[in-house]
Amino acid sequence: MKAIRVAQFGGPEVLVVQDVPTPEAGPGQVRVKLEAAGINPVETYIRAGTYARLPQLPYTPGTDGAGVVDAVADDVAGVAVGDRVYVAALLARASTGTYAEYVVCDASCVHPLPATMTAGQGAAVGVPYATAWRALFQKARLQPGETVFVHGASGGVGLAAVQIARAHGADVLGSAGTAEGLELIRSEGAHLALNHASEVYLDELLRVTDGRGADIVLEMLANVNLERDLAITAQNGRIVVIGSRGALQFNPRGTMARELTIVGMAYWNTPLADDRQVHAGICAGLEAGTLRPAVGRQFSLGEAPRAHDAVMAPGAHGKIVLLP
Ligand SMILES: NC(=O)c1ccc[n+]([C@@H]2O[C@H](COP(=O)([O-])OP(=O)(O)OC[C@H]3O[C@@H](n4cnc5c(N)ncnc54)[C@H](OP(=O)(O)O)[C@@H]3O)[C@@H](O)[C@H]2O)c1
Structure with a gap:
């Protein structure tokens, strides 16, 4: 072969x-x-x-x-x-x-x-849907009605997260860096698509959440965004670090007043029992057509x-x- x-x-x-x-x-x-x-x-x-x-x-x-x-x-x-x-x-x-x-x-x-x-x-x-599923449910404990911001939603993991969160009854916001990516995020279920190439895109997130911010942030580029995420995450919010391509210096004080949780993940750590749960959920979504x-x-x-x-x-x- x-x-x-x-x-x-x-x-x-x-x-x-x-x-x-x-x-x-x-x-x-x-x-x-x-x-x-x-x-x-x-x-x-x-x-x-x-x-x-x-x-x-x-x-x-x-x-x-x-x-x-x-x-x-x-x-x-x-x-x-x-x-x-x-x-x-x-x-x-x-x-x-x-x-x-x-x-x-x-x-x-x-x-x-x-x-x-x-x-x-x-x-x-495989990797994208399993990562998104584990981040949303096994790490961030998503509940229906919560607001999820997928920071980097136009790629493999991001689009999976948009579909999964939407099917679970979340309010879904996502970001992309091109017009094509923004259109795709919207068509795949994001209630609002924000352009991370703009200077002011996170102001819009605060505006649509009445200043509360998102309950859950899935972060695809933490070295660029993590400090800014602290300002757009709601009380008791959870930030899941999925991707990072460098270092960052920032003030951890931003986690304190709203008691934020920052959790990292790497799918290869997933116990096999959790992996079975993840794929059971994904298969059901593929079959039902909520995951495409x-x-x-x-x-x-x-x-x-x-x-x-x-x-x-x-x-x-x-x-x-x-x-x-
Ligand atoms: N922890 C884990 O277990 C795990 C598993 C899978 C993937 N990952 C990591 O997660 C990241 C995403 O994976 P993927 O498969 O979705 O990659 P991908 O398909 O290449 O997508 C990359 C995403 O990052 C976005 N991005 C670019 N600049 C950004 C910025 N300034 N702020 C926020 N997002 C930005 C891109 O948006 P535009 O192109 O529209 O700008 C795109 O949506 C990668 O770093 C990957 O290595 C980690």
Whole structure:
């Protein structure tokens, strides 16, 4: 089969297509013939060799994908050859990587993909939807009727959070940096879309919440926004730090008067029982149609270097996927 292999950490050019043996499913595993793979920012940090957790070289990147199950180990129940699935293998004990024509992974990493969804949409589910779900429910304890501000809502995690929060009865505000991103946020369920390229966009958030601020802020770029978030979060509000790409110096006094909680998360810490809960919720939303992954740009396997450049560029409008 064709797969991307990374033989050394470095720039996007280290993502090289190679012919490799098609992997076989071992005990507890399934094999999926992939029609699409999701590109996540973390895969660029790993490829560059700058992330806290690094694979052994050489490796095939990717934890997210979608396709059809084409082999199932004898000891696996509940998954059958021919099932259309999405793959979410971030927490897998074993996975051969989704930037490839086939992936072998633990059977617990595949979940039903409704017939109404494209493979590209399935590949957009894994890390983004699971992260958004855990942030909203397992970290911020979202309740219906609360106000959620998704600070960076036009990308993979942000759009997932907008849809999930909206379906749960929240008032949803989101930010993006381009007209296209703002339009997408609105069409995916945000009651109000704010432009984080503007100087005064957070004034609007305070205006529409009568000065109260948001109960929950999901923060995609904490090194830029965390201090400002303190001023737009309501009494007893919760800020979940999902993304940060640098350091920040700020005055923690801003957390005191309104007794704010700032909590960080990294999905790879998620206990398996919590992960099962997350995917049960996501599958129900996909089936009901309340969750509809938005696919942005699509690239062929050989264009993986361009896809890695694209996921780090500003102007997100949906999930970037590879079509093996
Ligand atoms: N903690 C975890 O477990 C976890 C899991 C998944 C992802 N992440 C991290 O979370 C971040 C988002 O991931 P993603 O997959 O959604 O990435 P993505 O698809 O590339 O989207 C990035 C988002 O950040 C927004 N952004 C750019 N400048 C911003 C600013 N000044 N303020 C607020 N938002 C801004 C972008 O908006 P525009 O392009 O419209 O400006 C876009 O909505 C990344 O840093 C990623 O590494 C963490």
